[in-house]
Amino acid sequence: MNQTMTTDAIRVMNRDEALAEAFRCLMCWDAPCTRACPTTIDVPGFIKQIAYDDLIGSARTILDANILGASCARVCPTEVLCSGACVLNDLHERPIDIGRLQAYATLDVVFGGTELFEPTPVTGGSVGIIGAGPAGLACAAELTRLGHRVTVYDASDEPGGLNTHGVATYKMDRATSLAEVEFIESLGVEIRPSTAVGTDITVDELIATHDAVFVGVGLDGVPPLGLVGEDLPGVQDALEFIDEVRRGNADLTGERVAVIGGGNTAIDAVTQAAMVGAERVYLVYRRGRNEMRAYPHDIERALTHGVEFVHWSAPKRFEGYGSVSSLVCERTEYQGGKDGSLRLVTIEGTEFSLPVTRVMRATGQAKHVGFLNQLPGVETDPGGRVIVDGGFRTTNPKMWAGGDCVNGGKEVVNAVAHGRDAARDIDRELRSGAAGK
Ligand SMILES: Cc1cc2nc3c(=O)[nH]c(=O)nc-3n(C[C@H](O)[C@H](O)[C@H](O)COP(=O)(O)OP(=O)(O)OC[C@H]3O[C@@H](n4cnc5c(N)ncnc54)[C@H](O)[C@@H]3O)c2cc1C
Structure with missing residues (x-):
């Protein structure tokens, strides 16, 4: 896949644009952009390599730190991470467009078949990875580069996790995610x-087959939500809808859509709904704008697509004959308790209806509780998150998670x-000969 064949959601810079942008970088010695990146990509380093026209070197700098550097270039909230930390912000200048420079630098290697990494001698270690999302793929790529044999098991028909099935199409399309997965396979x-795992292959089988297991x-x-009428056709999980959009199967022409929630999934769902033709799109959120967990830049994008925000409102029930035709809500407010705490409550007598043909829940994903309970010796915290140590090892010494x-x-x-x-922790363990025993 190259730039002309891709259906990429972003327009990758051309050489002139990339050089001009690279030369704007101040190459700060303390690199706040690098420190803001959870994978600590050497941002000034890769930008300097772009400036010297060393694209292979630039791609190596990025992909050594972050093998999914191409998708991160597209989906990362750079406004609050690397570009958000750019010193140019303090000088009231436009920050460096690090995401698009990263997309430019990785294009040929990730999507064009340019070889980058030397094959590593095989150590004989075998690792099973549950889940081909970003965590599983990053773990798999790193272990392979460290010389281990890796098999990734994924429940879905198409690997890539939420990169393939969940992120908004205006950030990255499915084809780009799948092309990146092909690069990881290469x-x-x-x-x-x-x-x-747990259905098509048992957890015990997996543990017996591999020296170590990573859970991603x-x-x-x-x-x-447990509300009356929720089983009516037209009420659905926002993630299912986004996957339909990504597979090209969604057309909401003429529909009236309400999305319940105030986080990043809700904001992606409303924008996507507007983009596939919905006549009116409401975002129903029980609190105010300032309390939304969605990023401000994503909220702005939703507003430019005509999304109507219905704040301080909580869903009460779904109504309709044959399919949903209205979402009944109640107004909400904070009430002070005697101890000075604030509680969000619904206000009696404030019911109102939104006429809708479709309602999507975007009120937070559940944990894979049933599956995680099948993992022997793996403990979770009260919130259902897998407990790991500093090296991402779980309470089962043969299993890691991330x-x-x-x-x-x-x-x-x-x-x-x-x-x-x-x-890296699994590699240390396998080389010391401990985990597989
Ligand atoms: C709607 C939405 C939009 C988002 N948008 C962005 C964005 O724009 N930018 C951003 O940076 N982040 C975004 N995120 C967050 C980001 O997608 C996740 O943080 C990231 O994908 C987590 O990676 P993961 O590998 O842990 O899990 P996932 O991506 O969820 O991958 C998990 C994988 O495990 C597989 N799996 C599950 N159970 C089993 C099993 N029993 N056996 C085998 N395989 C199994 C699944 O099929 C899946 O492929 C978004 C999230 C959502 C929900």
């Missing part, structure tokens, strides 16, 4: 799609950092 990683199963779907199932849901770049660092 390093020597074996991926077995449509293979759910992410999070589950958005659970039901990504959303450990941090409860952050960004792709956090999952990549977990997977990479877990791989």
Whole structure:
């Protein structure tokens, strides 16, 4: 895949643009941009290599630290990470467009087939990885580069995790994610799609087959709210809808859509709904704008697509004959308790209805509780997150974990950092001969 063949959601810079942008970089010695990156990519280093026209070197600098550097270039909230930390902000100048420079630098290596890494001598260690999302793929790539044999098992028919199925199409399309997965496979990683561990292959079998196991199963779907009428056709999980959009199967022409929630999934779902033709799109959130967890730049994008924000409102029930036709809500407010604490409550007598043809839940993903309970000796915290030590090893000495199932849901770049660092810990352990015993 090269730049002309890709259906890339972003327009990758051309050489002139990249050089002009690279020469604007102040190459700060203390690199706040690098410190803001969970994978600590040497940002001034790779930008300097772009300036010297050393694209292969630049790609190596990025991919050594972050093997999913191409997707992170597209999906990372750079406004609050690397570019957000750029010193030019303090000088009231436009920060360096680090994401697009990173996309430029990695294009030929990740999507163009330019070889970068030398094959590593095989050590004989074998690692099984559960989940081909960013955490699992980063772990797999790092272990392969360290000389271990790696098999990644993924429940889905298409690997890539939420990069393939969940992030908004205006950040990265499915084809770009799948092309990046092919690049990871080209390093020597074996991926077995449509293979759910715990169903298609047992956990015991996996543990017996491999010297070490990495768990990168992410999070589950958005659970039901438990409201009357929720089983009506037209009420769905926002993640299912985004996957439909990504597969090109969503057309909401003429529909009236409400999305419940105030986080990044909700904001992606409303924008995507507007982009596939919805006539009116409401975002229903029980608190105010300042309390939304969605990023300000994503909120601005939703507003430019005509999304209507219905703040201080909580869903009460779904109504309709045959399919959902209205979402009944109640107004909310904070009430002070005697101890000085603030409680969010619904206000009696403030019911109102939004006429809708579709409602999506984006109120937070559940944990894979049933699956995690099948992992022998692996403990979770009260929030259902897998407990790991500083090397991402779980309470089972043969199993490591990372990504959303450990941090409860952050960004792709956090999952990549977990997977990479877990791989380094697994490598140390396998070389010492301890984990497989
Ligand atoms: C709607 C949405 C939009 C997002 N947008 C962004 C964004 O724009 N930018 C950003 O940086 N982050 C974004 N994120 C967050 C980001 O996608 C996640 O933090 C990241 O994907 C986590 O990676 P992971 O590998 O831990 O999990 P996942 O990406 O969820 O991957 C887990 C993988 O495990 C597999 N799996 C699960 N159970 C099993 C099993 N039993 N056996 C085998 N395989 C299994 C799944 O099929 C999946 O492929 C978004 C998240 C959501 C929900």
